[in-house]
Amino acid sequence: KPQKERQRLPVVPQGIERDDFLKALAELKELLGDGNVEINDKPLRDGWYMEHPNTHDMMTILDEEEFVASAVVYPGSTEEVQQVVLWANKHRVPIFPISMGRNLGYGGAAPRVRGSVTVDLGRRMNKILDINAEDYTCLVEPGVSFYALYEALKERGLEEHMWIDTPDLGGGSVIGNTVDRGVGYTPYGDHWACHSGLEVVLPTGEVIRTGMGALPNNNTWQAFPYGFGPYSDGIFSQSNFGIVTKMGMTLMPNPGGYESFMYTFPNDDDLAQLIDIIRPLRISNILENVAQVRHVTQYIAASGHPRSKFYTGPGPVPQDVIRAAAAETPVGDHAWAYYGMAYGPAHIRAHKLALIDREFRRIPGARRIDPATLPADEYFWSRDRVARGVPDIHELRWVNWAPNGAHIAFSPVSPIRGADARRLFALGRRLHDKYGIDFFPAFCVGLREMHLIVEIVFDRDDAANKAAALACLRDLVDEAAREGYGEYRTHLVLMDQVAGTYSWNDGALMKFNERLKDALDPNGILAPGRCGIWPRRYRGRGWEM
Amino acid sequence: KPQKERQRLPVVPQGIERDDFLKALAELKELLGDGNVEINDKPLRDGWYMEHPNTHDMMTILDEEEFVASAVVYPGSTEEVQQVVLWANKHRVPIFPISMGRNLGYGGAAPRVRGSVTVDLGRRMNKILDINAEDYTCLVEPGVSFYALYEALKERGLEEHMWIDTPDLGGGSVIGNTVDRGVGYTPYGDHWACHSGLEVVLPTGEVIRTGMGALPNNNTWQAFPYGFGPYSDGIFSQSNFGIVTKMGMTLMPNPGGYESFMYTFPNDDDLAQLIDIIRPLRISNILENVAQVRHVTQYIAASGHPRSKFYTGPGPVPQDVIRAAAAETPVGDHAWAYYGMAYGPAHIRAHKLALIDREFRRIPGARRIDPATLPADEYFWSRDRVARGVPDIHELRWVNWAPNGAHIAFSPVSPIRGADARRLFALGRRLHDKYGIDFFPAFCVGLREMHLIVEIVFDRDDAANKAAALACLRDLVDEAAREGYGEYRTHLVLMDQVAGTYSWNDGALMKFNERLKDALDPNGILAPGRCGIWPRRYRGRGWEM
Numbered sequence A, B: 001k002p003q004k005e006r007q008r009l010p011v012v013p014q015g016i017e018r019d020d021f022l023k024a025l026a027e028l029k030e031l032l033g034d035g036n037v038e039i040n041d042k043p044l045r046d047g048w049y050m051e052h053p054n055t056h057d058m059m060t061i062l063d064e065e066e067f068v069a070s071a072v073v074y075p076g077s078t079e080e081v082q083q084v085v086l087w088a089n090k091h092r093v094p095i096f097p098i099s100m101g102r103n104l105g106y107g108g109a110a111p112r113v114r115g116s117v118t119v120d121l122g123r124r125m126n127k128i129l130d131i132n133a134e135d136y137t138c139l140v141e142p143g144v145s146f147y148a149l150y151e152a153l154k155e156r157g158l159e160e161h162m163w164i165d166t167p168d169l170g171g172g173s174v175i176g177n178t179v180d181r182g183v184g185y186t187p188y189g190d191h192w193a194c195h196s197g198l199e200v201v202l203p204t205g206e207v208i209r210t211g212m213g214a215l216p217n218n219n220t221w222q223a224f225p226y227g228f229g230p231y232s233d234g235i236f237s238q239s240n241f242g243i244v245t246k247m248g249m250t251l252m253p254n255p256g257g258y259e260s261f262m263y264t265f266p267n268d269d270d271l272a273q274l275i276d277i278i279r280p281l282r283i284s285n286i287l288e289n290v291a292q293v294r295h296v297t298q299y300i301a302a303s304g305h306p307r308s309k310f311y312t313g314p315g316p317v318p319q320d321v322i323r324a325a326a327a328e329t330p331v332g333d334h335a336w337a338y339y340g341m342a343y344g345p346a347h348i349r350a351h352k353l354a355l356i357d358r359e360f361r362r363i364p365g366a367r368r369i370d371p372a373t374l375p376a377d378e379y380f381w382s383r384d385r386v387a388r389g390v391p392d393i394h395e396l397r398w399v400n401w402a403p404n405g406a407h408i409a410f411s412p413v414s415p416i417r418g419a420d421a422r423r424l425f426a427l428g429r430r431l432h433d434k435y436g437i438d439f440f441p442a443f444c445v446g447l448r449e450m451h452l453i454v455e456i457v458f459d460r461d462d463a464a465n466k467a468a469a470l471a472c473l474r475d476l477v478d479e480a481a482r483e484g485y486g487e488y489r490t491h492l493v494l495m496d497q498v499a500g501t502y503s504w505n506d507g508a509l510m511k512f513n514e515r516l517k518d519a520l521d522p523n524g525i526l527a528p529g530r531c532g533i534w535p536r537r538y539r540g541r542g543w544e545m
């Protein structure tokens, strides 16, 4: 958008006068250097994934000005992060930390409170502080992406020795993804469970190191996560209780071999049986990674072609059109596809693959797809890369489904049970039909639970389209909660609603979170509203949405 | 001790007059019923493991009256726990929750502050609320022991379907052990990592459920640990921030076979090479369980014979005496023994065991012990049971080493590296020699770290013996910390000292813990001093020891 279209430049956070705010920013420039504080008075450009903005949500479902930063600041060290925090307390300015700001589908780089000062940690704090090839660990700063970590292993000749784990898109930050409790697809896919040790700047400016990091001269910060006394790392994930400036991460030893496999199943109704087959195999680690069970509609979208290539009518593309398109692909017609990987030497893989094959074939019409029949740009190969920790961005392709394509995720958690999968699938289908939206369900199967990830793709320049997507999401969240399903993570716009579904005992957990928030952040400066947690200064003033 | 020897009956906690305290206890009796509040005015009996006291540390290293309860209360429900907490706030009485109080080596059932009212949760809250054979999970109350959980699986015919994980002694509480971050020896040995979902009564009386437990009607509380928003479980482990009244635990699917193995190594100096061999095998999960690398002295003690059978002189038993005794055993002479288990079907185990054998035999003199040569009461078979989740108490035997045997543990964490093992072994040997104490080191090898567990066995009726043990421990903690090693867990008497070693950045972590403590427990009633965390009412008043 050209600059003149923006109404107020810059946006001034509530509770401070424009002049005082500009003076405060000038003060911040003196602390961090002129070039490290940018007032957000420029046009809001969405760019694309690799050149994403840090001022707003490039895939916003509201107006872009809704979740917009007033300024962006680039600290270069933990000490400078402390200075920013003290500055924010002094001037009562809300700040919002991002590592890289590629949290697409969940709000991108945008702050929850309009006019917050975004603390872009990644720009200058992007060092890999340690890679330990003996312990299979590393220590990183917020600006280290999955790509960068992977490249560093290569540079040191260690990529055959140990693997990283990457989410579907490799451009995110190891810290940013992990503190939002993101997932990847090797056996180290539960990033939170795989981290070891944090350095955190508290909202009042002190800096702590958790776990063994609190012991001077230790050599175990990345080897043993717990340390002594309360294990506090968890409260710094999906919260607004601190700014993580360093994090340890464990790395996976090369398993001595790997082999991707793919099965397809012919009917929508096969889902329940498939999920029940998966459960014991997954819990027993015969299925070893966070596999994806994907519906054919998203598979067609992952070809990267726009929806209009297949169908130009209103409402969801009819399933027979989708199925006909699938029949034309190298994979062939199907309703569901399972993408997995077996790890280890050949004879060990053979053992597991034989068990899997026997079980999967109990479903009539199950087909194992021979990878040798799949061309190099098939989606399968991107899953193959990701499941062995090689960063990728193929997954972005289905965002092209709509013109000016953007997306937002609905991600409820359920047990790995057929009955639950069927219920969630029916719920999603019904509500997508109601709002005329194409339905992209993919079940990501963790160890004892699965995240259903439903991506709603919308045209970010079409207000009606955005409104329908949001209404659909709000219904999904509420109806799922009524049936006992809650989201594992969510977009800024849904945070209050999702947090509200975790309401047991009259909202006891949120009251507890608020107690912690007020103790740790008495001035309420750090990411107010994130994950539904509002500091005292904001509560009861209509900030929820 | 006969009752007349006790000086004051009952002990009255500081800050409240004797009469007011007795009145308060009467009030508590009205709330919970007469039989559920016991004034501790009886003789302090130590009993033995299976009939342990809940009034004091049956293995105390100080005078028994030092860590002694004024009364014991038995709530029967979460609501009654809430009542106890509100009562404690009203009267400013310190309370100390235990699940079963078998925390031997770390303080047993004793409270940190003399005269605290012990909240013995396990006596009446001992139900297994759920066993889910599909998800491989359970939900338990504090009084459920590893034995009880195992028996419940048997009763339901599920013991072939899934396994529990048990520490060396099976009489402890699943909750008590897990919140103290204890470990067992199957691949599910990291109990904290294997739990899913807590119900917690806060120090101000509110009750929360963590993770998915906060979502009404959920069916994922035990399947997905994190939920939405801050993951707060960790702050309820090794702390005094809440009372856990329910906990979910994951269970291990039967791996389809298992096989214990044992290797011995001839020289003390083989340790470093052995540990370096173990590291990559362990991190790659070729070595799959928390194995023990045990020194021969403790092996001899585990025979259950008193030290006097082998040696009656002062100071540590000479190593040649120990080695001669070992030569007489079915295992034969050795310095170190490795106890491990391979899991899975026979051909999968064979693959792993062959790799292990090749690596272990790189150490000159390494011997694989054929289990068929070992009699039924060999220590090996107790490790075998424990490594497949069958509760046991054989491990108690080495406590007989001293008359009136008691013990206390020193448990530093290090990376799995030979150099660290050598350093810790030398440190331990030197300080044990200095104080004339037999040295029992066992390395418990986790995934990327090991806990060295050094058990000091002492005569609880011998003041000089106790004093030497304590002095040795204090030196061990300080000298280890100076070299960068910190304890993963500790005894009541050492909590302040150990917490003090986690001092990075001027004790920033403890200040943070104190901030949380004051926010959650403004009256400082819950387990003051536990893990070194003192509430505001106690700080700066000389409570530390």
Ligand SMILES: Cc1cc2nc3c(=O)[nH]c(=O)nc-3n(C[C@H](O)[C@H](O)[C@H](O)COP(=O)(O)OP(=O)(O)OC[C@H]3O[C@@H](n4cnc5c(N)ncnc54)[C@H](O)[C@@H]3O)c2cc1C
Binding pocket: A097, A098, A099, A100, A101, A102, A103, A104, A105, A108, A109, A121, A142, A167, A168, A169, A171, A172, A173, A174, A175, A176, A177, A179, A180, A181, A182, A183, A184, A242, A243, A244, A245, A395, A396, A527, A530
């Ligand atoms: C097509 C597509 C596929 C995707 N697939 C996956 C997937 O497979 N798995 C997955 O997990 N995600 C996935 N995502 C979502 C997202 O892209 C990734 O999770 C990404 O890694 C998050 O962005 P980031 O790493 O730059 O984090 P950031 O945007 O930097 O951080 C995310 C949030 O965490 C908080 N935060 C970040 N850093 C800090 C810090 N240092 N201290 C305190 N708080 C902080 C902030 O609130 C921030 O908004 C996908 C997105 C798209 C578009």
Ligand SMILES: Cc1cc2nc3c(=O)[nH]c(=O)nc-3n(C[C@H](O)[C@H](O)[C@H](O)COP(=O)(O)OP(=O)(O)OC[C@H]3O[C@@H](n4cnc5c(N)ncnc54)[C@H](O)[C@@H]3O)c2cc1C
Binding pocket: B097, B098, B099, B100, B101, B102, B103, B104, B105, B108, B109, B121, B142, B167, B168, B169, B171, B172, B173, B174, B175, B176, B177, B179, B180, B181, B182, B183, B184, B242, B243, B244, B245, B395, B396, B527, B530
């Ligand atoms: C020979 C021997 C071998 C041992 N081997 C092992 C071993 O292999 N692994 C191991 O982990 N331990 C071991 N131990 C130590 C100990 O016996 C076990 O850890 C035991 O399980 C702890 O006792 P408990 O379960 O009864 O816990 P409790 O004594 O009930 O609890 C321990 C502490 O945790 C806190 N706590 C307990 N319940 C709650 C609650 N509900 N809410 C809040 N706080 C609570 C309290 O402060 C309490 O003092 C061993 C001990 C001996 C003597």
